[in-house]
Amino acid sequence: MEYAITANNLVKKYGDFTAVRGVSFKVKKGEIFAFLGPNGAGKTTTIHMLVTLLKPTSGNATVAGYDIIKESHEVRKKIGIVFQDPSLDRELTAYENMYIHGKIYGLTGDKLKKRIMEMLRFVELEEFKDRQVKFFSGGMQRRLEIARALIHEPEILFLDEPTIGLDPQTRAHIWEYIKRMKEEHEMTIFLTTHYMDEAEQLADRIAIIDHGKIIAEGTSEELKKLVGNDVIYIRIANGKEGIKCLKADFIRGCKVLPDGRVRLEVMNAAEALPKLFELAQQNDIKILEVTYHRPTLNDVFLYLTGRELREESAGRFDMARIAVKRRYMK
């Protein structure tokens, strides 16, 4: 098996603070690999090391077969990147941004022009090509950045939080582009995200990262199997001290949540529920409310860390920050 990316115990320290604490993983050629984790987990730092913008404190990695430290120039030729924060020249038009990128990556003449128009068409920005980027919406800027990253036909595409701060419709659009890149061009894509649905929709394999460490890795099905087949949430009427975990053969895992609910992992909720009521009756526990569902990646994160991905991600604050950045000077 040939690998597009191999990371070997990557560490990045800033003074006393360790942003990435020994991350190792392999990305196969042609797959979409996602780093899923809350903000501050070390996703962006890892990407910055892989695209040769930051030197790892220790450890190493290869990208497209080249060492990111010793052969950074070769790595740069093979990759395209869309950064988390905007990186366009706002004073220039969409076409000019594309043109400058293409030139710097060594394309010229008719070939460059053809590529630019092809990519602008791909992200449906053709008709806006002569408009200055500062008049673009956040979603349009994002699409332009994706088009720009593709001009030089990279082998590996890095996407750092590709849909952060965008509306649902634009997000779906961008997912569509990402899927098409993989299908039509067999491109290897490494993306980071704190959106579970994004990782689930797009990624062939997912690494869950928290506090600078990978805590689980696999396909989304494999990850969900860590939790069990079904998850049941119950709310109990017995007051604070009465809330405790239930024990039985059919309960594979149990946890009291901060909001007072109890979460149970079972193989099959439909079979487990009657047994659960029976058990509750025997123990004099009054159940007020029951919900159950197939496990999500959030359940996996909760199972592994005891915290919810959603709440940890500070999503709203971050979206506001990016939105402000994108609209600055508008």
Added chain:
Amino acid sequence: MKAFTTMAYRQIKRFFRAKSRVIGMFVNPLIWLIFFGLGWSKVFNFPMASALFGGVDYLSFLAPGITAMTIFNASFIAGISVIWDKQFGFLKEILVAPASRKEAITGRMVGDSTMAVIQGLINLLLTFTIANSLKFSGVLPMILIGFLLAIAFSSFGVSLALRMTSMEGFQMIMSFLMLPLMFLSGAFYPVETMPTWMQYLAYINPLTYAVDAARHVLINAPATTATASMPGMPTVSLTRFSLPTDIGVLGILALVFLVVAMISFERATIE
């Protein structure tokens, strides 16, 4: 060469996009020349005054200085676009590109310098209409002098900007440096009549050599050196150094600052 030409192209393109800069390019130096120049030229309107300014009228004395100053201002301030690029993220796009960073940064400074020299030239051509001792044959050599000056200060500005994160900080340093450098350059009054301690400061000011060189090439030196006939009035020569000295100093400075900027950009990472 791809990174060099692309970045030069980008800087020039950006310049013309900013309407305020294009307008400022015509207006700012004119303010100096008209209000400052015409104002003082009436003060120095008495018969022997030219002895104070190397034998020429005050406006002709001032004009080359204003041209040099325009180029200096324009090239120094260009460094701020590096901070702009940091904030809007465009710098990352260049840092991650498989192109020579030395070329990219040199292209950037050559683009900025070209615009600075063009601003100086526009100003100079306007000057010809009001100052009467200037010669057109000096325009071409002035372009060379202006370019050396512009490369020196755009490189200095860029090196400084690469170490800074806020525009306010850069602007503060710039306003802190700009006025003293201008006043100590001999653009407004001769270096020769400055207090001795001030003269020493003028000698270590790169702008002094640019102003001096500009006077060498642009002013039609009077056939006979004016002599003072008023008691106690000094006779001041038009230039302080020889033209090769001026150009030599500017050339060395441009080279040194250029190398510093290249090394700074080579080492640049993102925080």
